[in-house]
Amino acid sequence: xxxxxxxMQGRCRYxxxxxxxxxxxxxxxxxxEYNSRPPQQSNRGGGGGFGNRVWVxxxxxxxxxxxxxxxxxxxxxxxxxxxxxxGGGGRDSQAQSSNFSFAASSPNQNxxxxxxxxxxxxxxxxxxxxxxxxxxxxxxxxxxxWETSGQWLFSCYSVLKATISGFTxxxxxxxxxxxxxxxxxxxxxxxxxxxxxxxxQWRSRVQELxxxxxxxxxxxxxxxxxxxxxxxxxGFGSTPVTGFGSSAPSGFGTGFGVPAQVPVQDTSGASNFSFAxxxxxxxxxxxxxxxxxxAPTGIGSMATTVPSAxxxxxxxxxxxxxxxxxxxxxxxxxxxxxxASTVAGGGGAFGGSGFGSAxxxxxxxxxxxxxGFGxxxxxxxxxxxxxxxxxxxxxxxxGKRFTLGQIPLKPPPVNMLVV
Amino acid sequence: MSLFGASTGFGAGGFGAATTDTHNPMKDVxxxxxxxxxxxxxxxxxxxMPGNFLIGGSWANDVRCxxxxxxxxxxxxxQQMHTGPVLDVCWSEDGSKVFTASCDKTxxxxxxxxxxxxQIAQHDAPIRTVHWIKAPNYxxxxxxxxxxxxxxxxxxxxxxxxxxxxxxxxYCADVVYxxxxxxxxxxxxxVYQLENQPSEFRRIDxxxxxxxRCIAIFKDKQNKPAGFALGSIxxxxxxxxxxxxxxxxxxxxxxCHRSNGxxxxxxxxxxAVNAISFHPVHGTLATVGSDGRFSFWDKDARTKLKTxxxxxxxxxxxxxxxxxxxxxxxxxxxWSKVTxxxxxxxxxxxxxxxxxxxxxxxxxxxxxxxWISIRxxxxxxxxxxxxxx
Numbered sequence: 001x002x003x004x005x006x007x008m009q010g011r012c013r014y015x016x017x018x019x020x021x022x023x024x025x026x027x028x029x030x031x032x033e034y035n036s037r038p039p040q041q042s043n044r045g046g047g048g049g050f051g052n053r054v055w056v057x058x059x060x061x062x063x064x065x066x067x068x069x070x071x072x073x074x075x076x077x078x079x080x081x082x083x084x085x086x087g088g089g090g091r092d093s094q095a096q097s098s099n100f101s102f103a104a105s106s107p108n109q110n111x112x113x114x115x116x117x118x119x120x121x122x123x124x125x126x127x128x129x130x131x132x133x134x135x136x137x138x139x140x141x142x143x144x145x146w147e148t149s150g151q152w153l154f155s156c157y158s159v160l161k162a163t164i165s166g167f168t169x170x171x172x173x174x175x176x177x178x179x180x181x182x183x184x185x186x187x188x189x190x191x192x193x194x195x196x197x198x199x200x201q202w203r204s205r206v207q208e209l210x211x212x213x214x215x216x217x218x219x220x221x222x223x224x225x226x227x228x229x230x231x232x233x234x235g236f237g238s239t240p241v242t243g244f245g246s247s248a249p250s251g252f253g254t255g256f257g258v259p260a261q262v263p264v265q266d267t268s269g270a271s272n273f274s275f276a277x278x279x280x281x282x283x284x285x286x287x288x289x290x291x292x293x294x295a296p297t298g299i300g301s302m303a304t305t306v307p308s309a310x311x312x313x314x315x316x317x318x319x320x321x322x323x324x325x326x327x328x329x330x331x332x333x334x335x336x337x338x339x340a341s342t343v344a345g346g347g348g349a350f351g352g353s354g355f356g357s358a359x360x361x362x363x364x365x366x367x368x369x370x371x372g373f374g375x376x377x378x379x380x381x382x383x384x385x386x387x388x389x390x391x392x393x394x395x396x397x398x399g400k401r402f403t404l405g406q407i408p409l410k411p412p413p414v415n416m417l418v419v
Numbered sequence: 420m421s422l423f424g425a426s427t428g429f430g431a432g433g434f435g436a437a438t439t440d441t442h443n444p445m446k447d448v449x450x451x452x453x454x455x456x457x458x459x460x461x462x463x464x465x466x467x468m469p470g471n472f473l474i475g476g477s478w479a480n481d482v483r484c485x486x487x488x489x490x491x492x493x494x495x496x497x498q499q500m501h502t503g504p505v506l507d508v509c510w511s512e513d514g515s516k517v518f519t520a521s522c523d524k525t526x527x528x529x530x531x532x533x534x535x536x537x538q539i540a541q542h543d544a545p546i547r548t549v550h551w552i553k554a555p556n557y558x559x560x561x562x563x564x565x566x567x568x569x570x571x572x573x574x575x576x577x578x579x580x581x582x583x584x585x586x587x588x589x590y591c592a593d594v595v596y597x598x599x600x601x602x603x604x605x606x607x608x609x610v611y612q613l614e615n616q617p618s619e620f621r622r623i624d625x626x627x628x629x630x631x632r633c634i635a636i637f638k639d640k641q642n643k644p645a646g647f648a649l650g651s652i653x654x655x656x657x658x659x660x661x662x663x664x665x666x667x668x669x670x671x672x673x674x675c676h677r678s679n680g681x682x683x684x685x686x687x688x689x690x691a692v693n694a695i696s697f698h699p700v701h702g703t704l705a706t707v708g709s710d711g712r713f714s715f716w717d718k719d720a721r722t723k724l725k726t727x728x729x730x731x732x733x734x735x736x737x738x739x740x741x742x743x744x745x746x747x748x749x750x751x752x753x754w755s756k757v758t759x760x761x762x763x764x765x766x767x768x769x770x771x772x773x774x775x776x777x778x779x780x781x782x783x784x785x786x787x788x789x790w791i792s793i794r795x796x797x798x799x800x801x802x803x804x805x806x807x808x
Contacts, residue, residue, distance in 0.1 A: 142628070149677075149689035152652035153758050155630035156605050169604045169630055171590055172691075172754035173459075173506060174565065176478070177522050177545060179757075180504065199758050 132224050135159045136212060139220065143210040153202045160224060166205040168198060383414040444728035448491035450747075455479040458749035460508045463487075463740040468514030471740045472496070472531075473747055476505030482519045482529065487745060499529050499536045506545065512553045518560055520549035526562050528574050539574045542566050548601075550594040552613055561617070563589030563601055571617055581617060585609070595636040598644040598661070602631035608649070610661060625649075626657035626672055635695040637702060637718070646670075648704055648718070650692030656706055658718050671721070676708030693735050693753055700743040707734035709755040713748050 004020030006012035012022065138159055146157070154170035156163040175195070182191045208216050386394070393408035397416050443449060454477030464472040471487040480501050485493040503523030510517055517529040518539070526540035526549050540546065544566035552559050552571070559580055560572045565588040570579040587604035598620075599611040606625035611617050625631065629651045639645035646660035654676045663669035678688035690709035697704045703724060707713040711730035716723050730750045737748040 145686070145689070148686035149654075150759075151654065151689040152630065152691050152755060155652050158606060158625075158628055161624050163605055169587075171588075171604070171630065171632075172757070173545075173547070174588075175757055176754040177504065179754075180478070180522075195757060 132221050135224055136220055140210050140212055143206045147206055153199060383411050386413050442731055450485055450493045452495040454481055454483055457751035458736050459506050461736040461738040461747050461749055462508045462510055463738050464514045465510050465512050466741040471745060474508045474517050476508045476519055478504040480504055482508060497534055506547050507549045509550050511551050518549045518551060520546035520562060540572045547589045548592040552594055554596060554613055561594060563592045569601060590631050591634045593634050593636045595644040598636060600634055600636060600647050602634045602649060626659055627651040627655060629653040632691050633694045635697055637697045648695045650695050652691035654689040656692055675706055675714055676710045691755055694737045696737045696739050698739050698743045699741060705737055707737045707748055709733040709753055713737060
């Protein structure tokens with residue numbers, strides 16, 4: 001839009017109605033969708049100087065008016081563009097309070113402060129860096145409000161177009177359904193643990209953003225400038241998220257419901273939430289990886305530290321998702337086997353599906369042995385050395401899955417285990 | 420049906436009551452035989468059907484039908500079951516069938532005349548929304564699910580007519596032919612146009628910062644869908660027009676369902692907006708929230724018309740009947756306090772599910788210009804409206 005010459009001279013008689021650009025300071029530089037046309041007619045071309053004051057057009061926010069600020073709200077014009085809404089009262093400040101009854105009766109309250117930091121308006125040509133600073137402040141304020149308001153915790157959050165990473169998005173219905181699904185098994189403690197865990201994750205993320213330390217600031221600025229793709233959950237970079245979200249929904253309803261009953265530790269309880277998508281899943285995973293429970297009580301046999309990941313091994317092996325969960329569904333105790341914990345990726349399928357089909361054989365063995373291999377193996381070893389295994393058995397162990405009828409009775413050699 | 424008589428009743432109930440009855444503070448008519456668990460959705464019968472029939476789906480896996488008589492009394496009529504909690508219900512436009520969507524990943528078509536229900540849709544995850552689409556050249560059911568797909572079903576075939584991919588789990592949707600809008604997790608917002616066949620029309624950047632919770636399409640003066648109201652968990656509703664003359668000015672958001680509205684010194688309690696419903700005649704909207712209140716708003720005048728007293732439980736669903744004379748709202752636990760209950764108290768000592776659940780039908784004074792002009796008297800009651808102990 002061309003710059004208005006009269007405005008530059010301070011004598012534009014259209015004021016905000018002018019179709020040319022009225023730059024704030026130093027002109028230009030700010031290329032956003034600058035809508036010079038005034039939002040409210042009440043600013044009768046008051047001339048150049050006056051036009052500034054009621055400049056409340058939010059369109060300039062980068063992203064083009066995402067956060068719709070009802071400009072006509074926050075300014076203090078006489079409310080004469082309200083039409084019949086004002087009701088019987090006069091059109092003066094008294095009516096203002098009724099007009100603004102959307103949120104409150106106080107006329108000067110900026111209702112949209114959470115959405116729109118007023119100061120961002122006057123930025124004019126100051127450029128992106130300043131914007132981001134304001135955004136960071138907005139984030140901090142929003143975190144503060146979020147913490148104290150008692151609103152729903154498991155929600156995404158965003159300032160600009162993209163959501164800020166590190167928040168898991170779950171609807172109350174999903175959590176409720178989860179509860180209803182775990183209720184028959186009676187493992188409400190597991191459910192509560194999962195909720196607690198999610199709450200703690202949320203709280204730490206909120207506090208991190210609220211404190212806005214140096215690292216967080218840098219990370220946030222990077223995010224604001226380059227919105228990350230939605231699939232990645234930035235807060236839990238240490239754990240692999242791929243394959244999780246995509247395969248989660250199908251496996252969730254059937255397979256997860258069952259194994260969840262047996263393990264008591266948070267992590268497998270958290271496996272229930274893999275359905276919620278990559279964000280939630282990685283959140284659960286992240287916590288699993290980082291906070292490995294020492295000795296989960298429910299299983300007993302899980303002496304290794306990997307069991308926390310066990311809950312997810314069958315999930316991350318997306319290729320065999322369907323079969324593994326189905327396999328787990330059958331032998332209810334099978335979910336407790338430590339065997340699954342020692343494999344990951346492709347190996348997960350190996351362990352999972354194998355047990356699905358070998359349920360009668362394997363489960364009994366695991367039920368007794370703590371290491372999981374005690375019964376099967378010769379008493380003095382957990383693993384069979386290569387030499388003691390026949391060709392077929394080696395082939396079975398080497399393959400992706402066991403074939404029915406040819407499942408080895410001896411445990412695999414240690415080097416064939418994919419950890 | 421003394422509608423205007425009811426308005427004084429409203430004021431009187433607020434004024435004279437020494438102790439506020441929080442179970443039914445609005446003194447509305449309570450529906451008989453409510454479901455045994457939280458009510459997830461309500462829907463009134465369409466105009467094609469004489470009389471008013473109310474369908475309510477609940478977390479007790481059932482869908483119930485009541486007939487609402489002119490004096491407000493309700494008569495339970497029929498019930499159908501799913502194998503999982505029912506999340507959404509809708510009517511066909513001729514009022515003969517009811518469609519129900521459930522967490523058991525199926526949607527069923529309930530023929531009211533024969534009282535038979537057959538499955539008509541299948542998803543890989545719980546179905547969150549179901550809507551009936553009546554187009555000139557086709558009829559179908561639209562189901563949105565947590566498996567991130569939006570599927571369209573001809574009720575006669577087990578395979579979907581069409582399946583569209585959503586960016587995330589479907590959280591809420593609404594259909595007013597020829598427009599459909601779906602709000603998904605991670606603040607996704609997609610508008611579809613339904614002429615000829617459903618196709619994606621536009622993806623919209625969400626005007627809200629937090630999780631989307633409910634959505635409702637509104638119509639313009641020519642009775643064509645013009646935009647939608649989107650509610651979030653953060654006590655805020657966004658009014659968004661599809662093709663407004665001036666987007667920056669016409670689209671706006673407003674805060675609602677928050678405690679101590681005017682006092683900004685103390686931190687507010689912010690509640691989720693559980694449902695939004697538009698009055699079929701006046702175009703005013705009703706929002707119900709986790710705080711246990713419902714409010715009526717005029718989006719064109721951008722004013723709040725009325726807020727109810729606070730109920731003891733969150734309000735989870737609401738619906739206007741086809742001519743706007745009746746407003747039904749359901750009060751039941753919406754799971755919004757799960758983090759509080761499970762982290763603050765040991766299991767077993769706090770109610771993890773609802774305590775009481777009931778649906779109430781109220782014969783409300785019409786939201787009309789006449790109503791607004793008596794705001795003078797209403798203002799007297801405003802203090803009682805807002806100021807609860």
